[in-house]
Amino acid sequence: MANLRISIIGAGSAVFSMRIVSDLCKMPKLSGTEVVLMDIDEERLENFLVLARELTEFFGANLKFEKTLSLRKAIEGADFVINTALAGGHEYLNKVRAIGEKYGYYRGIDAQNYNFVTDYLNLTNWNQMTLFLKIANLIKELAPNAWYLQAANPVLEGTTLVSTETGIKMVGFCHGHFSVETLAELVGVKDYEWQVAGVNHGIWLTKFESRDGKNLYEELVKYADKPHKPSTPFDDQLSPVAWDMYRTYGLFPIGDTVRNSTWKYHRNLETKKRWYGEPWGGADSELGWEWYVSQLNAVVNMIELFAKAVKNGQKLTNAKDVVLNAIPHASEEWKNLIADLLDPSKLSREQHVPFIDSVVNSERRRFVVNVLNNGKIKGLDDDIAVEVCAYVEGEKFEFEEVSLPKRVLEWYLKPRTLLAKQALEVFKTKNLKLLEDILERDPRTKSSEQVRKVIDELYPIMLKEQKKVEEQE
Amino acid sequence: MANLRISIIGAGSAVFSMRIVSDLCKMPKLSGTEVVLMDIDEERLENFLVLARELTEFFGANLKFEKTLSLRKAIEGADFVINTALAGGHEYLNKVRAIGEKYGYYRGIDAQNYNFVTDYLNLTNWNQMTLFLKIANLIKELAPNAWYLQAANPVLEGTTLVSTETGIKMVGFCHGHFSVETLAELVGVKDYEWQVAGVNHGIWLTKFESRDGKNLYEELVKYADKPHKPSTPFDDQLSPVAWDMYRTYGLFPIGDTVRNSTWKYHRNLETKKRWYGEPWGGADSELGWEWYVSQLNAVVNMIELFAKAVKNGQKLTNAKDVVLNAIPHASEEWKNLIADLLDPSKLSREQHVPFIDSVVNSERRRFVVNVLNNGKIKGLDDDIAVEVCAYVEGEKFEFEEVSLPKRVLEWYLKPRTLLAKQALEVFKTKNLKLLEDILERDPRTKSSEQVRKVIDELYPIMLKEQKKVEEQE
Ligand SMILES: NC(=O)c1ccc[n+]([C@@H]2O[C@H](COP(=O)([O-])OP(=O)(O)OC[C@H]3O[C@@H](n4cnc5c(N)ncnc54)[C@H](O)[C@@H]3O)[C@@H](O)[C@H]2O)c1
Ligand SMILES: NC(=O)c1ccc[n+]([C@@H]2O[C@H](COP(=O)([O-])OP(=O)(O)OC[C@H]3O[C@@H](n4cnc5c(N)ncnc54)[C@H](O)[C@@H]3O)[C@@H](O)[C@H]2O)c1
Numbered sequence: 045m046a047n048l049r050i051s052i053i054g055a056g057s058a059v060f061s062m063r064i065v066s067d068l069c070k071m072p073k074l075s076g077t078e079v080v081l082m083d084i085d086e087e088r089l090e091n092f093l094v095l096a097r098e099l100t101e102f103f104g105a106n107l108k109f110e111k112t113l114s115l116r117k118a119i120e121g122a123d124f125v126i127n128t129a130l131a132g133g134h135e136y137l138n139k140v141r142a143i144g145e146k147y148g149y150y151r152g153i154d155a156q157n158y159n160f161v162t163d164y165l166n167l168t169n170w171n172q173m174t175l176f177l178k179i180a181n182l183i184k185e186l187a188p189n190a191w192y193l194q195a196a197n198p199v200l201e202g203t204t205l206v207s208t209e210t211g212i213k214m215v216g217f218c219h220g221h222f223s224v225e226t227l228a229e230l231v232g233v234k235d236y237e238w239q240v241a242g243v244n245h246g247i248w249l250t251k252f253e254s255r256d257g258k259n260l261y262e263e264l265v266k267y268a269d270k271p272h273k274p275s276t277p278f279d280d281q282l283s284p285v286a287w288d289m290y291r292t293y294g295l296f297p298i299g300d301t302v303r304n305s306t307w308k309y310h311r312n313l314e315t316k317k318r319w320y321g322e323p324w325g326g327a328d329s330e331l332g333w334e335w336y337v338s339q340l341n342a343v344v345n346m347i348e349l350f351a352k353a354v355k356n357g358q359k360l361t362n363a364k365d366v367v368l369n370a371i372p373h374a375s376e377e378w379k380n381l382i383a384d385l386l387d388p389s390k391l392s393r394e395q396h397v398p399f400i401d402s403v404v405n406s407e408r409r410r411f412v413v414n415v416l417n418n419g420k421i422k423g424l425d426d427d428i429a430v431e432v433c434a435y436v437e438g439e440k441f442e443f444e445e446v447s448l449p450k451r452v453l454e455w456y457l458k459p460r461t462l463l464a465k466q467a468l469e470v471f472k473t474k475n476l477k478l479l480e481d482i483l484e485r486d487p488r489t490k491s492s493e494q495v496r497k498v499i500d501e502l503y504p505i506m507l508k509e510q511k512k513v514e515e516q517e
Numbered sequence: 518m519a520n521l522r523i524s525i526i527g528a529g530s531a532v533f534s535m536r537i538v539s540d541l542c543k544m545p546k547l548s549g550t551e552v553v554l555m556d557i558d559e560e561r562l563e564n565f566l567v568l569a570r571e572l573t574e575f576f577g578a579n580l581k582f583e584k585t586l587s588l589r590k591a592i593e594g595a596d597f598v599i600n601t602a603l604a605g606g607h608e609y610l611n612k613v614r615a616i617g618e619k620y621g622y623y624r625g626i627d628a629q630n631y632n633f634v635t636d637y638l639n640l641t642n643w644n645q646m647t648l649f650l651k652i653a654n655l656i657k658e659l660a661p662n663a664w665y666l667q668a669a670n671p672v673l674e675g676t677t678l679v680s681t682e683t684g685i686k687m688v689g690f691c692h693g694h695f696s697v698e699t700l701a702e703l704v705g706v707k708d709y710e711w712q713v714a715g716v717n718h719g720i721w722l723t724k725f726e727s728r729d730g731k732n733l734y735e736e737l738v739k740y741a742d743k744p745h746k747p748s749t750p751f752d753d754q755l756s757p758v759a760w761d762m763y764r765t766y767g768l769f770p771i772g773d774t775v776r777n778s779t780w781k782y783h784r785n786l787e788t789k790k791r792w793y794g795e796p797w798g799g800a801d802s803e804l805g806w807e808w809y810v811s812q813l814n815a816v817v818n819m820i821e822l823f824a825k826a827v828k829n830g831q832k833l834t835n836a837k838d839v840v841l842n843a844i845p846h847a848s849e850e851w852k853n854l855i856a857d858l859l860d861p862s863k864l865s866r867e868q869h870v871p872f873i874d875s876v877v878n879s880e881r882r883r884f885v886v887n888v889l890n891n892g893k894i895k896g897l898d899d900d901i902a903v904e905v906c907a908y909v910e911g912e913k914f915e916f917e918e919v920s921l922p923k924r925v926l927e928w929y930l931k932p933r934t935l936l937a938k939q940a941l942e943v944f945k946t947k948n949l950k951l952l953e954d955i956l957e958r959d960p961r962t963k964s965s966e967q968v969r970k971v972i973d974e975l976y977p978i979m980l981k982e983q984k985k986v987e988e989q990e
Contacts, residue, residue: 157958292950308957308965315965423898454938455954458931465927477765481928484781485630487960492781492788 048077048404051118053179054129055081055111056088058095058347059381060195060394064126065096066385067397069105073405074397081111082118083129084516088344089113091351102360103388114517119182119190124400127179128195130163131171132509134337140168140502147498149488150312151328156486157306158460161245162328162336164197166467167479168502171509173471176202178513180210191403193217193396194414199244201464203414203429205471213439216414216429217395218244220299226281227252227296231263241421241446244414244431245304246460248295248452264296277324277332285309285319285326294451303328304460307487339375346371346378360386399436408437421446423453428461476503521550521877524595526588526652527602528554529561531568531820532854533668533867537599538569539858540870542578546878547870554584555591556602557989561817562586564824575833576861587990592655592663597873600652601668603636604644605982607810613641613975620971622961623785624801629959630779631933634718635801635809637670639940640952641975644982646944649675651986653683664876666690666869667887672717674937676887676902678944686912689887689902690868691717693772699754700725700769704736714894714919717887717904718777719933721768721925737769750797750805758782758792758799767924776801777933780960812848819844819851833859872909881910894919896926901934949976 050068055061061081068074081096083089093111100107112118119125130137141152141162149155154165165172176194183190194202194216203216224238227249239251252260268290272282280286280302289297289305297305303326309319313329320326324335346367353363364382368374384390391398395411402409410433417430420443424430435442448457463482470478476499483495523541528534534554541547554569556562566584573580585591592598603610614625614635622628627638638645649667656663667675667689676689697711700722712724725733741763745755753759753775762770762778770778776799782792786802793799797808819840826836837855841847857863864871868884875882883906890903893916897903908915921930936955943951949972956968 292954306954306958307962308954311964425896451942454935454942455951458935462927462931462935469924469927478928481765481779481781485779485960487958487962489780489960491784 048074048124048400049080049122050077050124050126050400051080051082051122053082053115053118053125053127054196055092056083056085057128057130058088058092059343060128061092062095062099062347062381062385063392063394064396065099065107066103067391067394068107069100069103070388070391071397071401073407074401075106076108078108078110080118080122081109082113082115083111084113086113091348094351094354095347098354098360098363099385102386115179115182116186116517119179120186122183122187122190123404124191124193124396125179125183125187126193126195126396127176129175130196131169131175131513134163134340136171136509137163137165139505140165143501143505144498147494147501148490149486149498151310151330153483153486153498153502155310155328156463156482158246158304158456159463160305160310160328161197161300161303162333164245166198166201166464167470167482168506169198170471170506171513172196172198173201173205173468174510174513175516176206177209178516180206180212180214183212184210188212191215191400193399195394195396198464199414200246200429200431200460201468203244204416204427204464205468207416207429208427214415215399215411216244216431217399218300218412218414218431219393219395220245220301221247221412222393223281223299224249224252227260227264230267230282231260233260233263236260239433239444239446240298240412241430241432241448242301242452242457243424243429243460243464245300246457247298247301247412247431248293248448248456249298250295250446250448252296261296272321274321274324277320277327277329277335280320280326283320283326288319293456294449339377342371342375343378343381346374402436403439406438408435410435413441415441421448421453421457423448423450424457424461425465428464521547521597521873522553522595523550523597523599523873524553524555524591526555526591526598526600527669528565528584529556529558530601530603531561531565532816533601534565535568535572535820535854535858536865536867537869538572538580539576540864540867541580542573542576543861543864544870544874546880547874548579549581551581551583553591553595554582555586555588556584557586559586564821567824567827568820571827571833571836572858575859588652588655589659589990592652593659595656595660595663596877597664597666597869598652598656598660599666599668599869600649602648603669604642604648604986607636607813609644609982610636610638612978613638616974616978617971620967620974621963622959622971624783624803626956626959626971626975628783628801629936629955631719631777631929632936633778633783633801634670634773634776635806637718639671639674639937640943640955641979642671643944643979644986645669645671646674646678646941647983647986648989649679650682651989653679653685653687656685657683661685664688664873666872668867668869671937672887673719673902673904673934674941676717677889677900677937678941680889680902681900687888688872688884689717689904690872691773691885691887691904692866692868693718693774694720694885695866696754696772697722697725700737701733703740703755704733706733706736709733712906712917712919713771713885714903714905714921715774715925715930716897716902716933716937718773719930720771720774720885720904721766721921721929722771723768723919723921725769734769745794747794747797750793750800750802750808753793753799756793756799761792766929767922812850815844815848816851816854819847875909876912879911881908883908886914888914894921894926894930896921896923897930897934898938901937 144152154167192214199216237253240247286302316325316329324332353366418426433444617625627640665687672689710726713720789798789802797805826839891899906917
């Protein structure tokens with residue numbers, strides 16, 4: 045197909061954008077695509093553009109690039125808009141979290157039962173939700189036939205908000221379900237069938253079978269409570285939390301679901317360490333998150349170095365070595381990332397580009413998608429975004445039948461989706477009594493004064509940051 | 518209709534039973550009814566039988582009485598079974614509450630957001646739920662065509678449990694909706710239309726209009742935050758809590774709904790006093806409940822005196838004076854109660870007898886009933902008991918159309934019904950991990966050890982008390 049136009053909003057989110065561009069290079073049928081890179085950070089954008097062009101040349105692919113600081117320009121005429129922006133950046137996350145902690149809300153007020161992922165705010169992120177809506181409304185106006193692909197968090201709230209408010213064509217994507225592979229490795233199977241279902245960051249292993257129909261849960265439980273020493277803060281798929289959640293809810297929690305548990309595992313650093321393992325206590329403790337941010341920063345630095353080397357005339361593989369020479373302790377992850385990006389036979393784990401290919405070229409593939417429920421998961425409201433398995437071919441989605449046990453519905457998914465709806469209502473109405481109500485039920489709240497104070501300090505900041513996005517071009 | 522047989526389980530709950538018998542005496546079409554009084558407390562039963570017979574003679578009514586200690590005997594051949602028993606009695610309530618408080622759970626572990634009514638346990642009352650099921654199953658076996666009328670709490674959980682598990686004909690009744698009159702008095706209307714809907718102890722004023730169609734909410738809000746000095750701990754319909762709940766949820770909370778708020782109003786005695794008023798801090802504080810229990814005890818004592826006087830040959834009106842002479846400070850409430858019971862033109866506020874009359878004699882009347890939702894309130898699960906307005910005529914229920922705003926659904930009714938379902942699952946499965954899960958999310962929980970300890974101490978008691986009911990004849 046000629047003249048496909050794909051926009052990446054927040055293209056400065058470099059690792060993500062590299063993966064997208066690398067995937068595009070490896071998809072012959074998407075040859076000729078025009079990629080619009082949009083960000084508000086000019087330097088990041090420029091750096092990434094240099095790398096994107098070089099990557100394309102490296103693969104001998106045919107992609108055209110444009111960059112812009114304007115949302116309107118990015119969206120005009122697009123066929124697909126991928127949003128990976130983080131309004132306010134990590135700085136904003138740190139700020140609202142610090143204010144929460146000042147008033148006794150460990151890890152910030154957004155940390156709530158079933159929602160502990162640190163960059164997955166749903167109460168204080170009015171800027172981010174405003175950006176989602178702004179992009180969606182611009183799509184409606186300027187590219188009404190375009191697909192909106194949501195990569196930025198919160199995917200659950202974002203997909204729900206945009207789909208119910210604008211009705212544009214939309215899918216939210218995450219990659220949490222790849223953790224099923226950890227379980228397959230554990231039980232030593234290569235060839236198996238799996239299915240997950242739930243909501244974003246709250247998905248459950250509804251099927252885990254060998255090809256000959258044997259239920260692999262039976263194998264899995266043989267490893268229950270196997271001692272676990274995490275290699276990174278994110279290495280939690282086999283942590284004691286995962287096993288304990290399995291015992292409580294009756295299905296295995298997959299991917300970031302293990303982070304999204306209850307205060308039982310998150311009460312304080314000591315508790316987190318006990319459950320998610322030493323030394324970090326999981327990705328969302330102060331230690332785990334510090335580790336993550338320093339990794340992100342290291343990668344950003346490397347990308348800068350990388351881009352500089354390329355600008356200085358180095359070819360990609362040489363530039364890669366320049367980075368490694370400059371930072372000899374560059375992590376395994378970085379090395380693997382680069383190796384994968386440059387390996388013509390390997391696609392990244394992001395679903396966006398294969399999805400685009402499936403839609404545009406009617407290539408039937410299986411995805412894990414976030415879309416409005418509308419009956420897909422019985423027992424959940426129709427107007428909430430669920431994460432389920434579906435085959436996509438052209439614009440046709442064929443959703444797999446799924447049945448979630450009452451236990452998971454009533455002890456996890458219903459309370460989680462209630463929180464999502466409440467958070468969205470707070471955002472839409474700006475009714476602070478509702479935000480108050482959430483905090484008055486928060487286990488960390490000792491008095492109504494505490495609630496009032498934290499809201500008093502957060503509210504003007506939330507409004508101001510929302511305004512910034514509203515005024516963005 | 519001849520040969521109607523009505524059984525009262527827990528007939529020793531004297532005030533309630535007196536009202537039922539007095540109402541029966543005043544319903545000419547129910548003349549000839551046989552009333553079976555069942556209780557496990559022989560003395561209470563005997564006392565009440567004496568009074569019931571005397572009351573019947575006083576009105577010149579035609580009722581026959583039987584008493585029995587056996588559930589089977591009480592239920593065999595019944596047309597209506599009214600259950601007002603409290604398994605374990607107030608002693609049990611005190612015991613489990615004290616254990617909760619020993620481990621830091623102020624007002625006991627059953628006190629939860631949207632469920633603070635002190636004799637409305639749903640987590641530790643396995644005895645009470647077992648009794649509900651036992652009665653229902655005996656009805657199925659021995660009187661399959663009988664109606665089961667649920668007066669005993671928890672009506673929400675009880676009606677849900679019995680209806681989903683046994684499918685017998687059943688209604689739960691409460692009298693909370695009469696508090697609408699307090700609002701009518703406040704705005705000075707005599708003739709008005711009203712409607713409530715929600716779940717038991719969680720009902721909302723969905724209609725409040727003058728006969729000529731004026732929305733009386735507009736009048737009501739003129740009195741918002743009128744200073745309120747409660748005359749009893751139960752005098753909360755116009756308390757600051759009610760106004761604050763109205764502001765948060767957008768509809769006025771009616772009756773016991775005002776008690777069933779969130780920790781915002783219940784955090785500690787001081788908070789309760791601030792919101793429900795001095796000196797008690799509402800019905801469910803340690804002070805308010807002490808007041809209530811002492812009232813209950815006083816009434817029980819008076820009934821004993823009353824019964825003794827009747828046994829000694831006094832007629833009812835004299836016996837009444839004997840009591841008043843013996844206890845000159847007998848409360849207004851007692852005096853009014855007696856006056857109403859003896860007033861041939863006044864029915865009590867209990868809906869049971871009018872309901873029986875409507876069913877048996879096809880007298881069309883309006884009731885507020887608790888029955889399985891099955892679509893009556895959109896947005897709530899089908900398999901949960903809701904409290905709604907309905908006309909009853911014969912066995913036909915004509916439910917009023919009702920629409921509850923999203924706010925009430927998503928901020929009150931959904932979390933409340935989730936709690937009910939979770940509580941019922943704990944009861945049915947005896948899965949202590951689930952009870953743990955509820956407590957791990959409880960604002961009063963500081964550590965998992967605290968959770969384990971309180972459950973360790975409660976669990977054997979809960980089991981033992983359940984067993985007692987299972988072994989009951
Ligand atoms: N769905 C997934 O699989 C997945 C996985 C990881 C991270 N995420 C999410 O992706 C998002 C980005 O995370 P990150 O760590 O890369 O953040 P980041 O801050 O490093 O990158 C985000 C980019 O967005 C840009 N940006 C900020 N405000 C913008 C605006 N108003 N308009 C356009 N661009 C803007 C920034 O300049 C930055 O380049 C977050 O929401 C994160 O939670 C999603
Ligand atoms: N629905 C309503 O409108 C409403 C209003 C007030 C109280 N209540 C409820 O009514 C119930 C009774 O309250 P109360 O204060 O009168 O209690 P109570 O203890 O004074 O009376 C209950 C009676 O039940 C009897 N009983 C206990 N275990 C029994 C068993 N296993 N079998 C048969 N009888 C048994 C007791 O002996 C006692 O006579 C409670 O559940 C209370 O919450 C309901």
